[in-house]
Amino acid sequence: QVQLVESGGGLVQAGGSLRLSCGVSGGTVSRYHIGWFRQPLGKEREFVGYFNWRGGITAYTDSVKGRFTISRDNAKNTMYLQMNSLKPEDTAVYYCAADSVRLGRDPGLYDYWGQGTQVTVSS
Numbered sequence: 001q002v003q004l005v006e007s008g009g010g011l012v013q014a015g016g017s018l019r020l021s022c023g024v025s026g027g028t029v030s031r032y033h034i035g036w037f038r039q040p041l042g043k044e045r046e047f048v049g050y051f052n053w054r055g056g057i058t059a060y061t062d063s064v065k066g067r068f069t070i071s072r073d074n075a076k077n078t079m080y081l082q083m084n085s086l087k088p089e090d091t092a093v094y095y096c097a098a099d100s101v102r103l104g105r106d107p108g109l110y111d112y113w114g115q116g117t118q119v120t121v122s123s
Contacts, residue, residue, distance in 0.1 A: 002027040002112045004096050009117030016086050016121070022079040022096030022114060029053075029072060033103035034079045035110055036070060038092035038119075045095070047105040051079065061105075063089075086121045093118050 008020040022034065036048040049060040051070045058070050069082040079096060094117055097110035 004114035006114040006117040009119045011120045017084045020081040024077045029077045030074050032098040035097040036081045037095045040092040088121045088123045091121050
């Protein structure tokens, strides 16, 4: 059973940076597509970006392009979401998700989910 554990959230001022981690157990991170999603308070879960394990192709939602970067460390079996130039509108609970076959912007495509980590950006 694949389990995902996020960490690295916290409170940061606008313009600051955070790096979220998504540790994978019960599976090899290099064999899973990884998606990052976020859910602002009172709103639906939304796509942030994904990492295609076949070739390492990434995609991001327009609002984070140029500011957020997804990467992978195979040795640590961990995915990362580097977030720079943070804005108050980035405030949300952030989730990583994994699937060995499916990949896309729809949260329903992913079988495995982490518990989420809170990111709060103050103005």
